[in-house]
Amino acid sequence: MSKFKKDGKKKLPAISTASLPDIIFMLLFFFMVATVMREVELKVRVTAPDASEVQKLEDKSLVSPIYIGKPTKALQAKWGDEDRIQLNDAFAEVNEIRPYVEEKIAKIAEYKRKKHMISMKVDENAKMGIVTDVKQELRKANALKINYSTRKGFDAKK
Amino acid sequence: MIRETPEISAGSMADIAFLLLIFFLVTTTMDVDSGIVRKLPPPLDKNVTPPKIIKRNIYTVLINSADMILITVKGQEPKPGNIKTLRRDVKEFLRPHYPDNPNFPEVEDMTLEINGKKVPYHKSKGIVSMQNDRGTSYKIYIHVQNELAGAVRELRDELAQQYYGMTFKELLKSDEKAAKQIQKAVPMAISEAEPADFGGSK
Numbered sequence: 001m002s003k004f005k006k007d008g009k010k011k012l013p014a015i016s017t018a019s020l021p022d023i024i025f026m027l028l029f030f031f032m033v034a035t036v037m038r039e040v041e042l043k044v045r046v047t048a049p050d051a052s053e054v055q056k057l058e059d060k061s062l063v064s065p066i067y068i069g070k071p072t073k074a075l076q077a078k079w080g081d082e083d084r085i086q087l088n089d090a091f092a093e094v095n096e097i098r099p100y101v102e103e104k105i106a107k108i109a110e111y112k113r114k115k116h117m118i119s120m121k122v123d124e125n126a127k128m129g130i131v132t133d134v135k136q137e138l139r140k141a142n143a144l145k146i147n148y149s150t151r152k153g154f155d156a157k158k
Numbered sequence: 159m160i161r162e163t164p165e166i167s168a169g170s171m172a173d174i175a176f177l178l179l180i181f182f183l184v185t186t187t188m189d190v191d192s193g194i195v196r197k198l199p200p201p202l203d204k205n206v207t208p209p210k211i212i213k214r215n216i217y218t219v220l221i222n223s224a225d226m227i228l229i230t231v232k233g234q235e236p237k238p239g240n241i242k243t244l245r246r247d248v249k250e251f252l253r254p255h256y257p258d259n260p261n262f263p264e265v266e267d268m269t270l271e272i273n274g275k276k277v278p279y280h281k282s283k284g285i286v287s288m289q290n291d292r293g294t295s296y297k298i299y300i301h302v303q304n305e306l307a308g309a310v311r312e313l314r315d316e317l318a319q320q321y322y323g324m325t326f327k328e329l330l331k332s333d334e335k336a337a338k339q340i341q342k343a344v345p346m347a348i349s350e351a352e353p354a355d356f357g358g359s360k
Binding site for chain 2: 036051142
């Protein structure tokens with residue numbers, strides 16, 4: 001009989017799963033390093049407008065976000081569908097911005113305070129009225145460095 | 159005789175790691191915040207009168223509540239603006255014109271220090287003034303801001319290319335002092351008017 005003839009009855013050996021935990025751990029470490037903890041639960045819907053002249057923000061700990069947009073569907077029954085401001089985890093009025101900024105600045109080490117920045121995460125369908133109000137308030141709070149959060153991909157020629 | 163301890167099964171290790179993995183997937187975000195960085199003017203001081211700016215130096219971009227753009231330059235009829243040509247027009251306006259051309263902003267003499275040598279340069283005094291209504295949509299506002307920032311960035315790139323053979327962004331990384339010079343020569347001359355209502359509300 002031929003030496004190389006296959007024995008039809010023999011089963012394939014099971015693939016060892018011993019290294020599976022290692023693979024999963026690698027994935028785990030990747031995600032732990034590459035991501036940051038989610039800070040707030042969004043209560044407003046924000047689709048950032050698109051732009052092309054964008055800069056990346058370096059240090060997230062120096063950035064305080066201000067969200068402006070319509071409340072999410074589930075919250076619209078209670079809060080209506082006008083544009084609203086969200087600070088931390090709650091809806092806020094314009095006059096709450098100054099204490100919010102001060103609180104955020106107080107958390108930053110003194111030598112880094114100059115680099116503090118406000119990130120305006122505003123929905124593209126929001127009106128400028130509320131944005132202007134917020135900007136005026138930021139000026140009064142002396143938080144002059146701001147960033148308009150945008151998506152990439154705008155091309156004016158299209 | 160010492161009995162060998164039975165080996166602990168590592169079979170469920172993968173499951174534990176999976177649980178951890180899923181936990182991190184759910185509680186973290188990956189998005190890197192990016193956007194257009196701007197500096198707000200400090201609060202107005204009532205005792206200080208704002209400096210007078212000659213009309214010829216101002217390029218006014220007006221956006222009304224219907225998201226239409228109106229461009230006003232001295233010596234020309236106000237004309238509707240187009241987002242497609244805005245960048246080109248603003249660039250043309252802000253590019254220094256020497257010798258003095260009354261159809262364009264004034265120029266100011268200054269010297270640039272490039273690789274230790276002093277080079278004369280004529281800086282444009284042009285300013286882009288942006289005004290919007292309370293009913294203007296944020297999207298068009300950002301698009302206009304983007305085009306204005308793009309125009310300034312392109313002018314800086316041109317200058318950096320001319321003297322250093324690289325873009326402004328590359329120059330900023332390799333030689334910050336030189337980049338500051340370029341920044342001085344082509345300032346981010348975008349001013350936003352104090353808020354006002356015009357062209358009807360929403």
